[in-house]
Amino acid sequence: MLDKIIDGNIRAVSRAISLVENDGRDKEALIDQLYPNCGSAVVWGVTGPPGAGKSTLVDKLIKRERAQDHKVAVIAVDPSSPFSGGAILGDRLRMQRHATDPNVFIRSMASRGHLGGVAGATSDAIKVFDAAGFDVIIIETIGVGQTEVEIIEISDIVLLVLVPGMGDEIQALKAGVMEIGDIFIVNKKDHHGADKLKAEVEYVLNLKDTKNSERNPVVMTNANLDEGIQKLHESIYEYLETIKNNQQLKANRKKRLVSEIKNILTAKMVEQFSNYVDINQEIKKWSEQVYNGQIRPYQLINDKIQSFIKELQKNDIEN
Amino acid sequence: MAKNTRILMAKPGLDGHDRGAKYIARALKDHGYEVIYTGIRQTPESIVQTALQEDVDFVGLSLLSGAHNELFPKIVELLRENEAEDITVFGGGVIPEQDIPVLKEKGIKAVFTPGTPIDEVVEFIEEHTKK
Numbered sequence: 095m096l097d098k099i100i101d102g103n104i105r106a107v108s109r110a111i112s113l114v115e116n117d118g119r120d121k122e123a124l125i126d127q128l129y130p131n132c133g134s135a136v137v138w139g140v141t142g143p144p145g146a147g148k149s150t151l152v153d154k155l156i157k158r159e160r161a162q163d164h165k166v167a168v169i170a171v172d173p174s175s176p177f178s179g180g181a182i183l184g185d186r187l188r189m190q191r192h193a194t195d196p197n198v199f200i201r202s203m204a205s206r207g208h209l210g211g212v213a214g215a216t217s218d219a220i221k222v223f224d225a226a227g228f229d230v231i232i233i234e235t236i237g238v239g240q241t242e243v244e245i246i247e248i249s250d251i252v253l254l255v256l257v258p259g260m261g262d263e264i265q266a267l268k269a270g271v272m273e274i275g276d277i278f279i280v281n282k283k284d285h286h287g288a289d290k291l292k293a294e295v296e297y298v299l300n301l302k303d304t305k306n307s308e309r310n311p312v313v314m315t316n317a318n319l320d321e322g323i324q325k326l327h328e329s330i331y332e333y334l335e336t337i338k339n340n341q342q343l344k345a346n347r348k349k350r351l352v353s354e355i356k357n358i359l360t361a362k363m364v365e366q367f368s369n370y371v372d373i374n375q376e377i378k379k380w381s382e383q384v385y386n387g388q389i390r391p392y393q394l395i396n397d398k399i400q401s402f403i404k405e406l407q408k409n410d411i412e413n
Numbered sequence: 414m415a416k417n418t419r420i421l422m423a424k425p426g427l428d429g430h431d432r433g434a435k436y437i438a439r440a441l442k443d444h445g446y447e448v449i450y451t452g453i454r455q456t457p458e459s460i461v462q463t464a465l466q467e468d469v470d471f472v473g474l475s476l477l478s479g480a481h482n483e484l485f486p487k488i489v490e491l492l493r494e495n496e497a498e499d500i501t502v503f504g505g506g507v508i509p510e511q512d513i514p515v516l517k518e519k520g521i522k523a524v525f526t527p528g529t530p531i532d533e534v535v536e537f538i539e540e541h542t543k544k
Contacts, residue, residue, distance in 0.1 A: 105496070105497070108465055108467070115417075178442065178443050178444060179417070179445045180441065180446050180447060182450055184449075186449065186451065190451055190452060193459035193462045200466055201467060
């Protein structure tokens with residue numbers, strides 16, 4: 095399987111992504127084995143509110159990338175239903191013209207309850223595409239609100255897609271999503287209020303303490319009509335060049351590793367603890383106890399973790 | 414995390430009537446499946462490439478133009494050529510009764526005509542899901 099993935103075989107890549115999505119048994123070994131082949135792809139994050147035109151924009155960017163003969167992978171994340179767990183994955187609808195291009199691989203991904211705008215498996219899926227030799231990996235987040243900012247932890251550059259009609263400049267000033275854009279895109283520039291939005295975003299960016307040469311670009315587009323995309327594409331490469339030269343790219347990638355390792359650690363610790371107690375089973379009992387006032391939540395969890403650690407130490411001594 | 418069943422809903426051919434496909438997509442989502450929707454006017458080639466990239470378990474085809482006898486088997490054939498015959502293909506739409514046995518013979522596992530209760534489709538998916 096490994097050789098086939100590195101060869102870029104569609105089915106092998108596709109199945110490897112399912113494996114990481116389903117958290118299959120062989121996932122850890124696979125990712126570790128692919129690791130030495132990773133690091134050459136550039137990861138673009140595309141985020142913004144629902145209906146801002148992210149998918150249409152990605153479609154047009156794929157076209158520009160293909161004109162340069164780059165191999166492009168897209169991971170398009172859509173939300174899973176909190177009720178049924180099902181999902182409608184409809185982002186690729188806007189990109190179907192590339193479906194038969196062997197150098198474009200589009201994969202839809204359901205968030206499966208993961209918060210933060212991407213899926214839990216997105217960062218491992220990036221590694222599969224990276225090892226498979228894709229030059230550019232575009233991650234399209236779910237439509238975000240104000241706090242889904244995980245995209246910065248997995249991409250080299252973040253394109254924030256905005257549309258007119260979302261409020262005044264105070265919205266643009268707020269913390270959260272508005273802070274994570276490397277390139278700001280005002281899409282649907284033909285709509286009323288687009289110029290005002292651009293001015294507001296620029297105003298807020300002016301308040302940021304950056305050198306003129308490193309200021310975040312604001313680009314106006316009409317993705318539907320393919321307007322402004324060429325300029326956007328150029329801005330992306332200029333920005334990448336800037337962060338390569340000022341070492342920011344390297345620093346970002348190191349920062350990414352910090353959060354990646356932290357995530358693995360957290361997941362592994364929960365997994366270890368789950369081997370000790372069946373959390374899904376016990377948690378109902380615990381919540382019942384907290385509800386009835388028998389115990390307080392922090393006290394309960396501290397007690398459980400203490401006895402878990404004691405159990406581990408006991409095992410250590412016995413071994 | 415358990416394996417989620419993934420289903421591609423696609424409309425081959427030239428008709429633009431996608432209400433049926435959207436209805437099925439929505440109902441399958443409500444039953445807990447991950448449904449990839451490609452939209453109208455897809456070629457058999459684009460549907461098959463999509464199925465491969467998305468690693469789906471099922472491909473559901475909706476067609477109301479009358480071209481099902483050509484397009485449905487073509488998709489089964491292309492899947493086979495790509496060593497993806499493990500993907501289960503089913504169809505729906507305005508399809509005359511007498512065409513159904515022929516389609517089944519050519520590898521379309523089920524054909525759902527207008528008025529089929531959604532439970533029947535779900536039952537079919539459950540039955541054919543690889544455990």
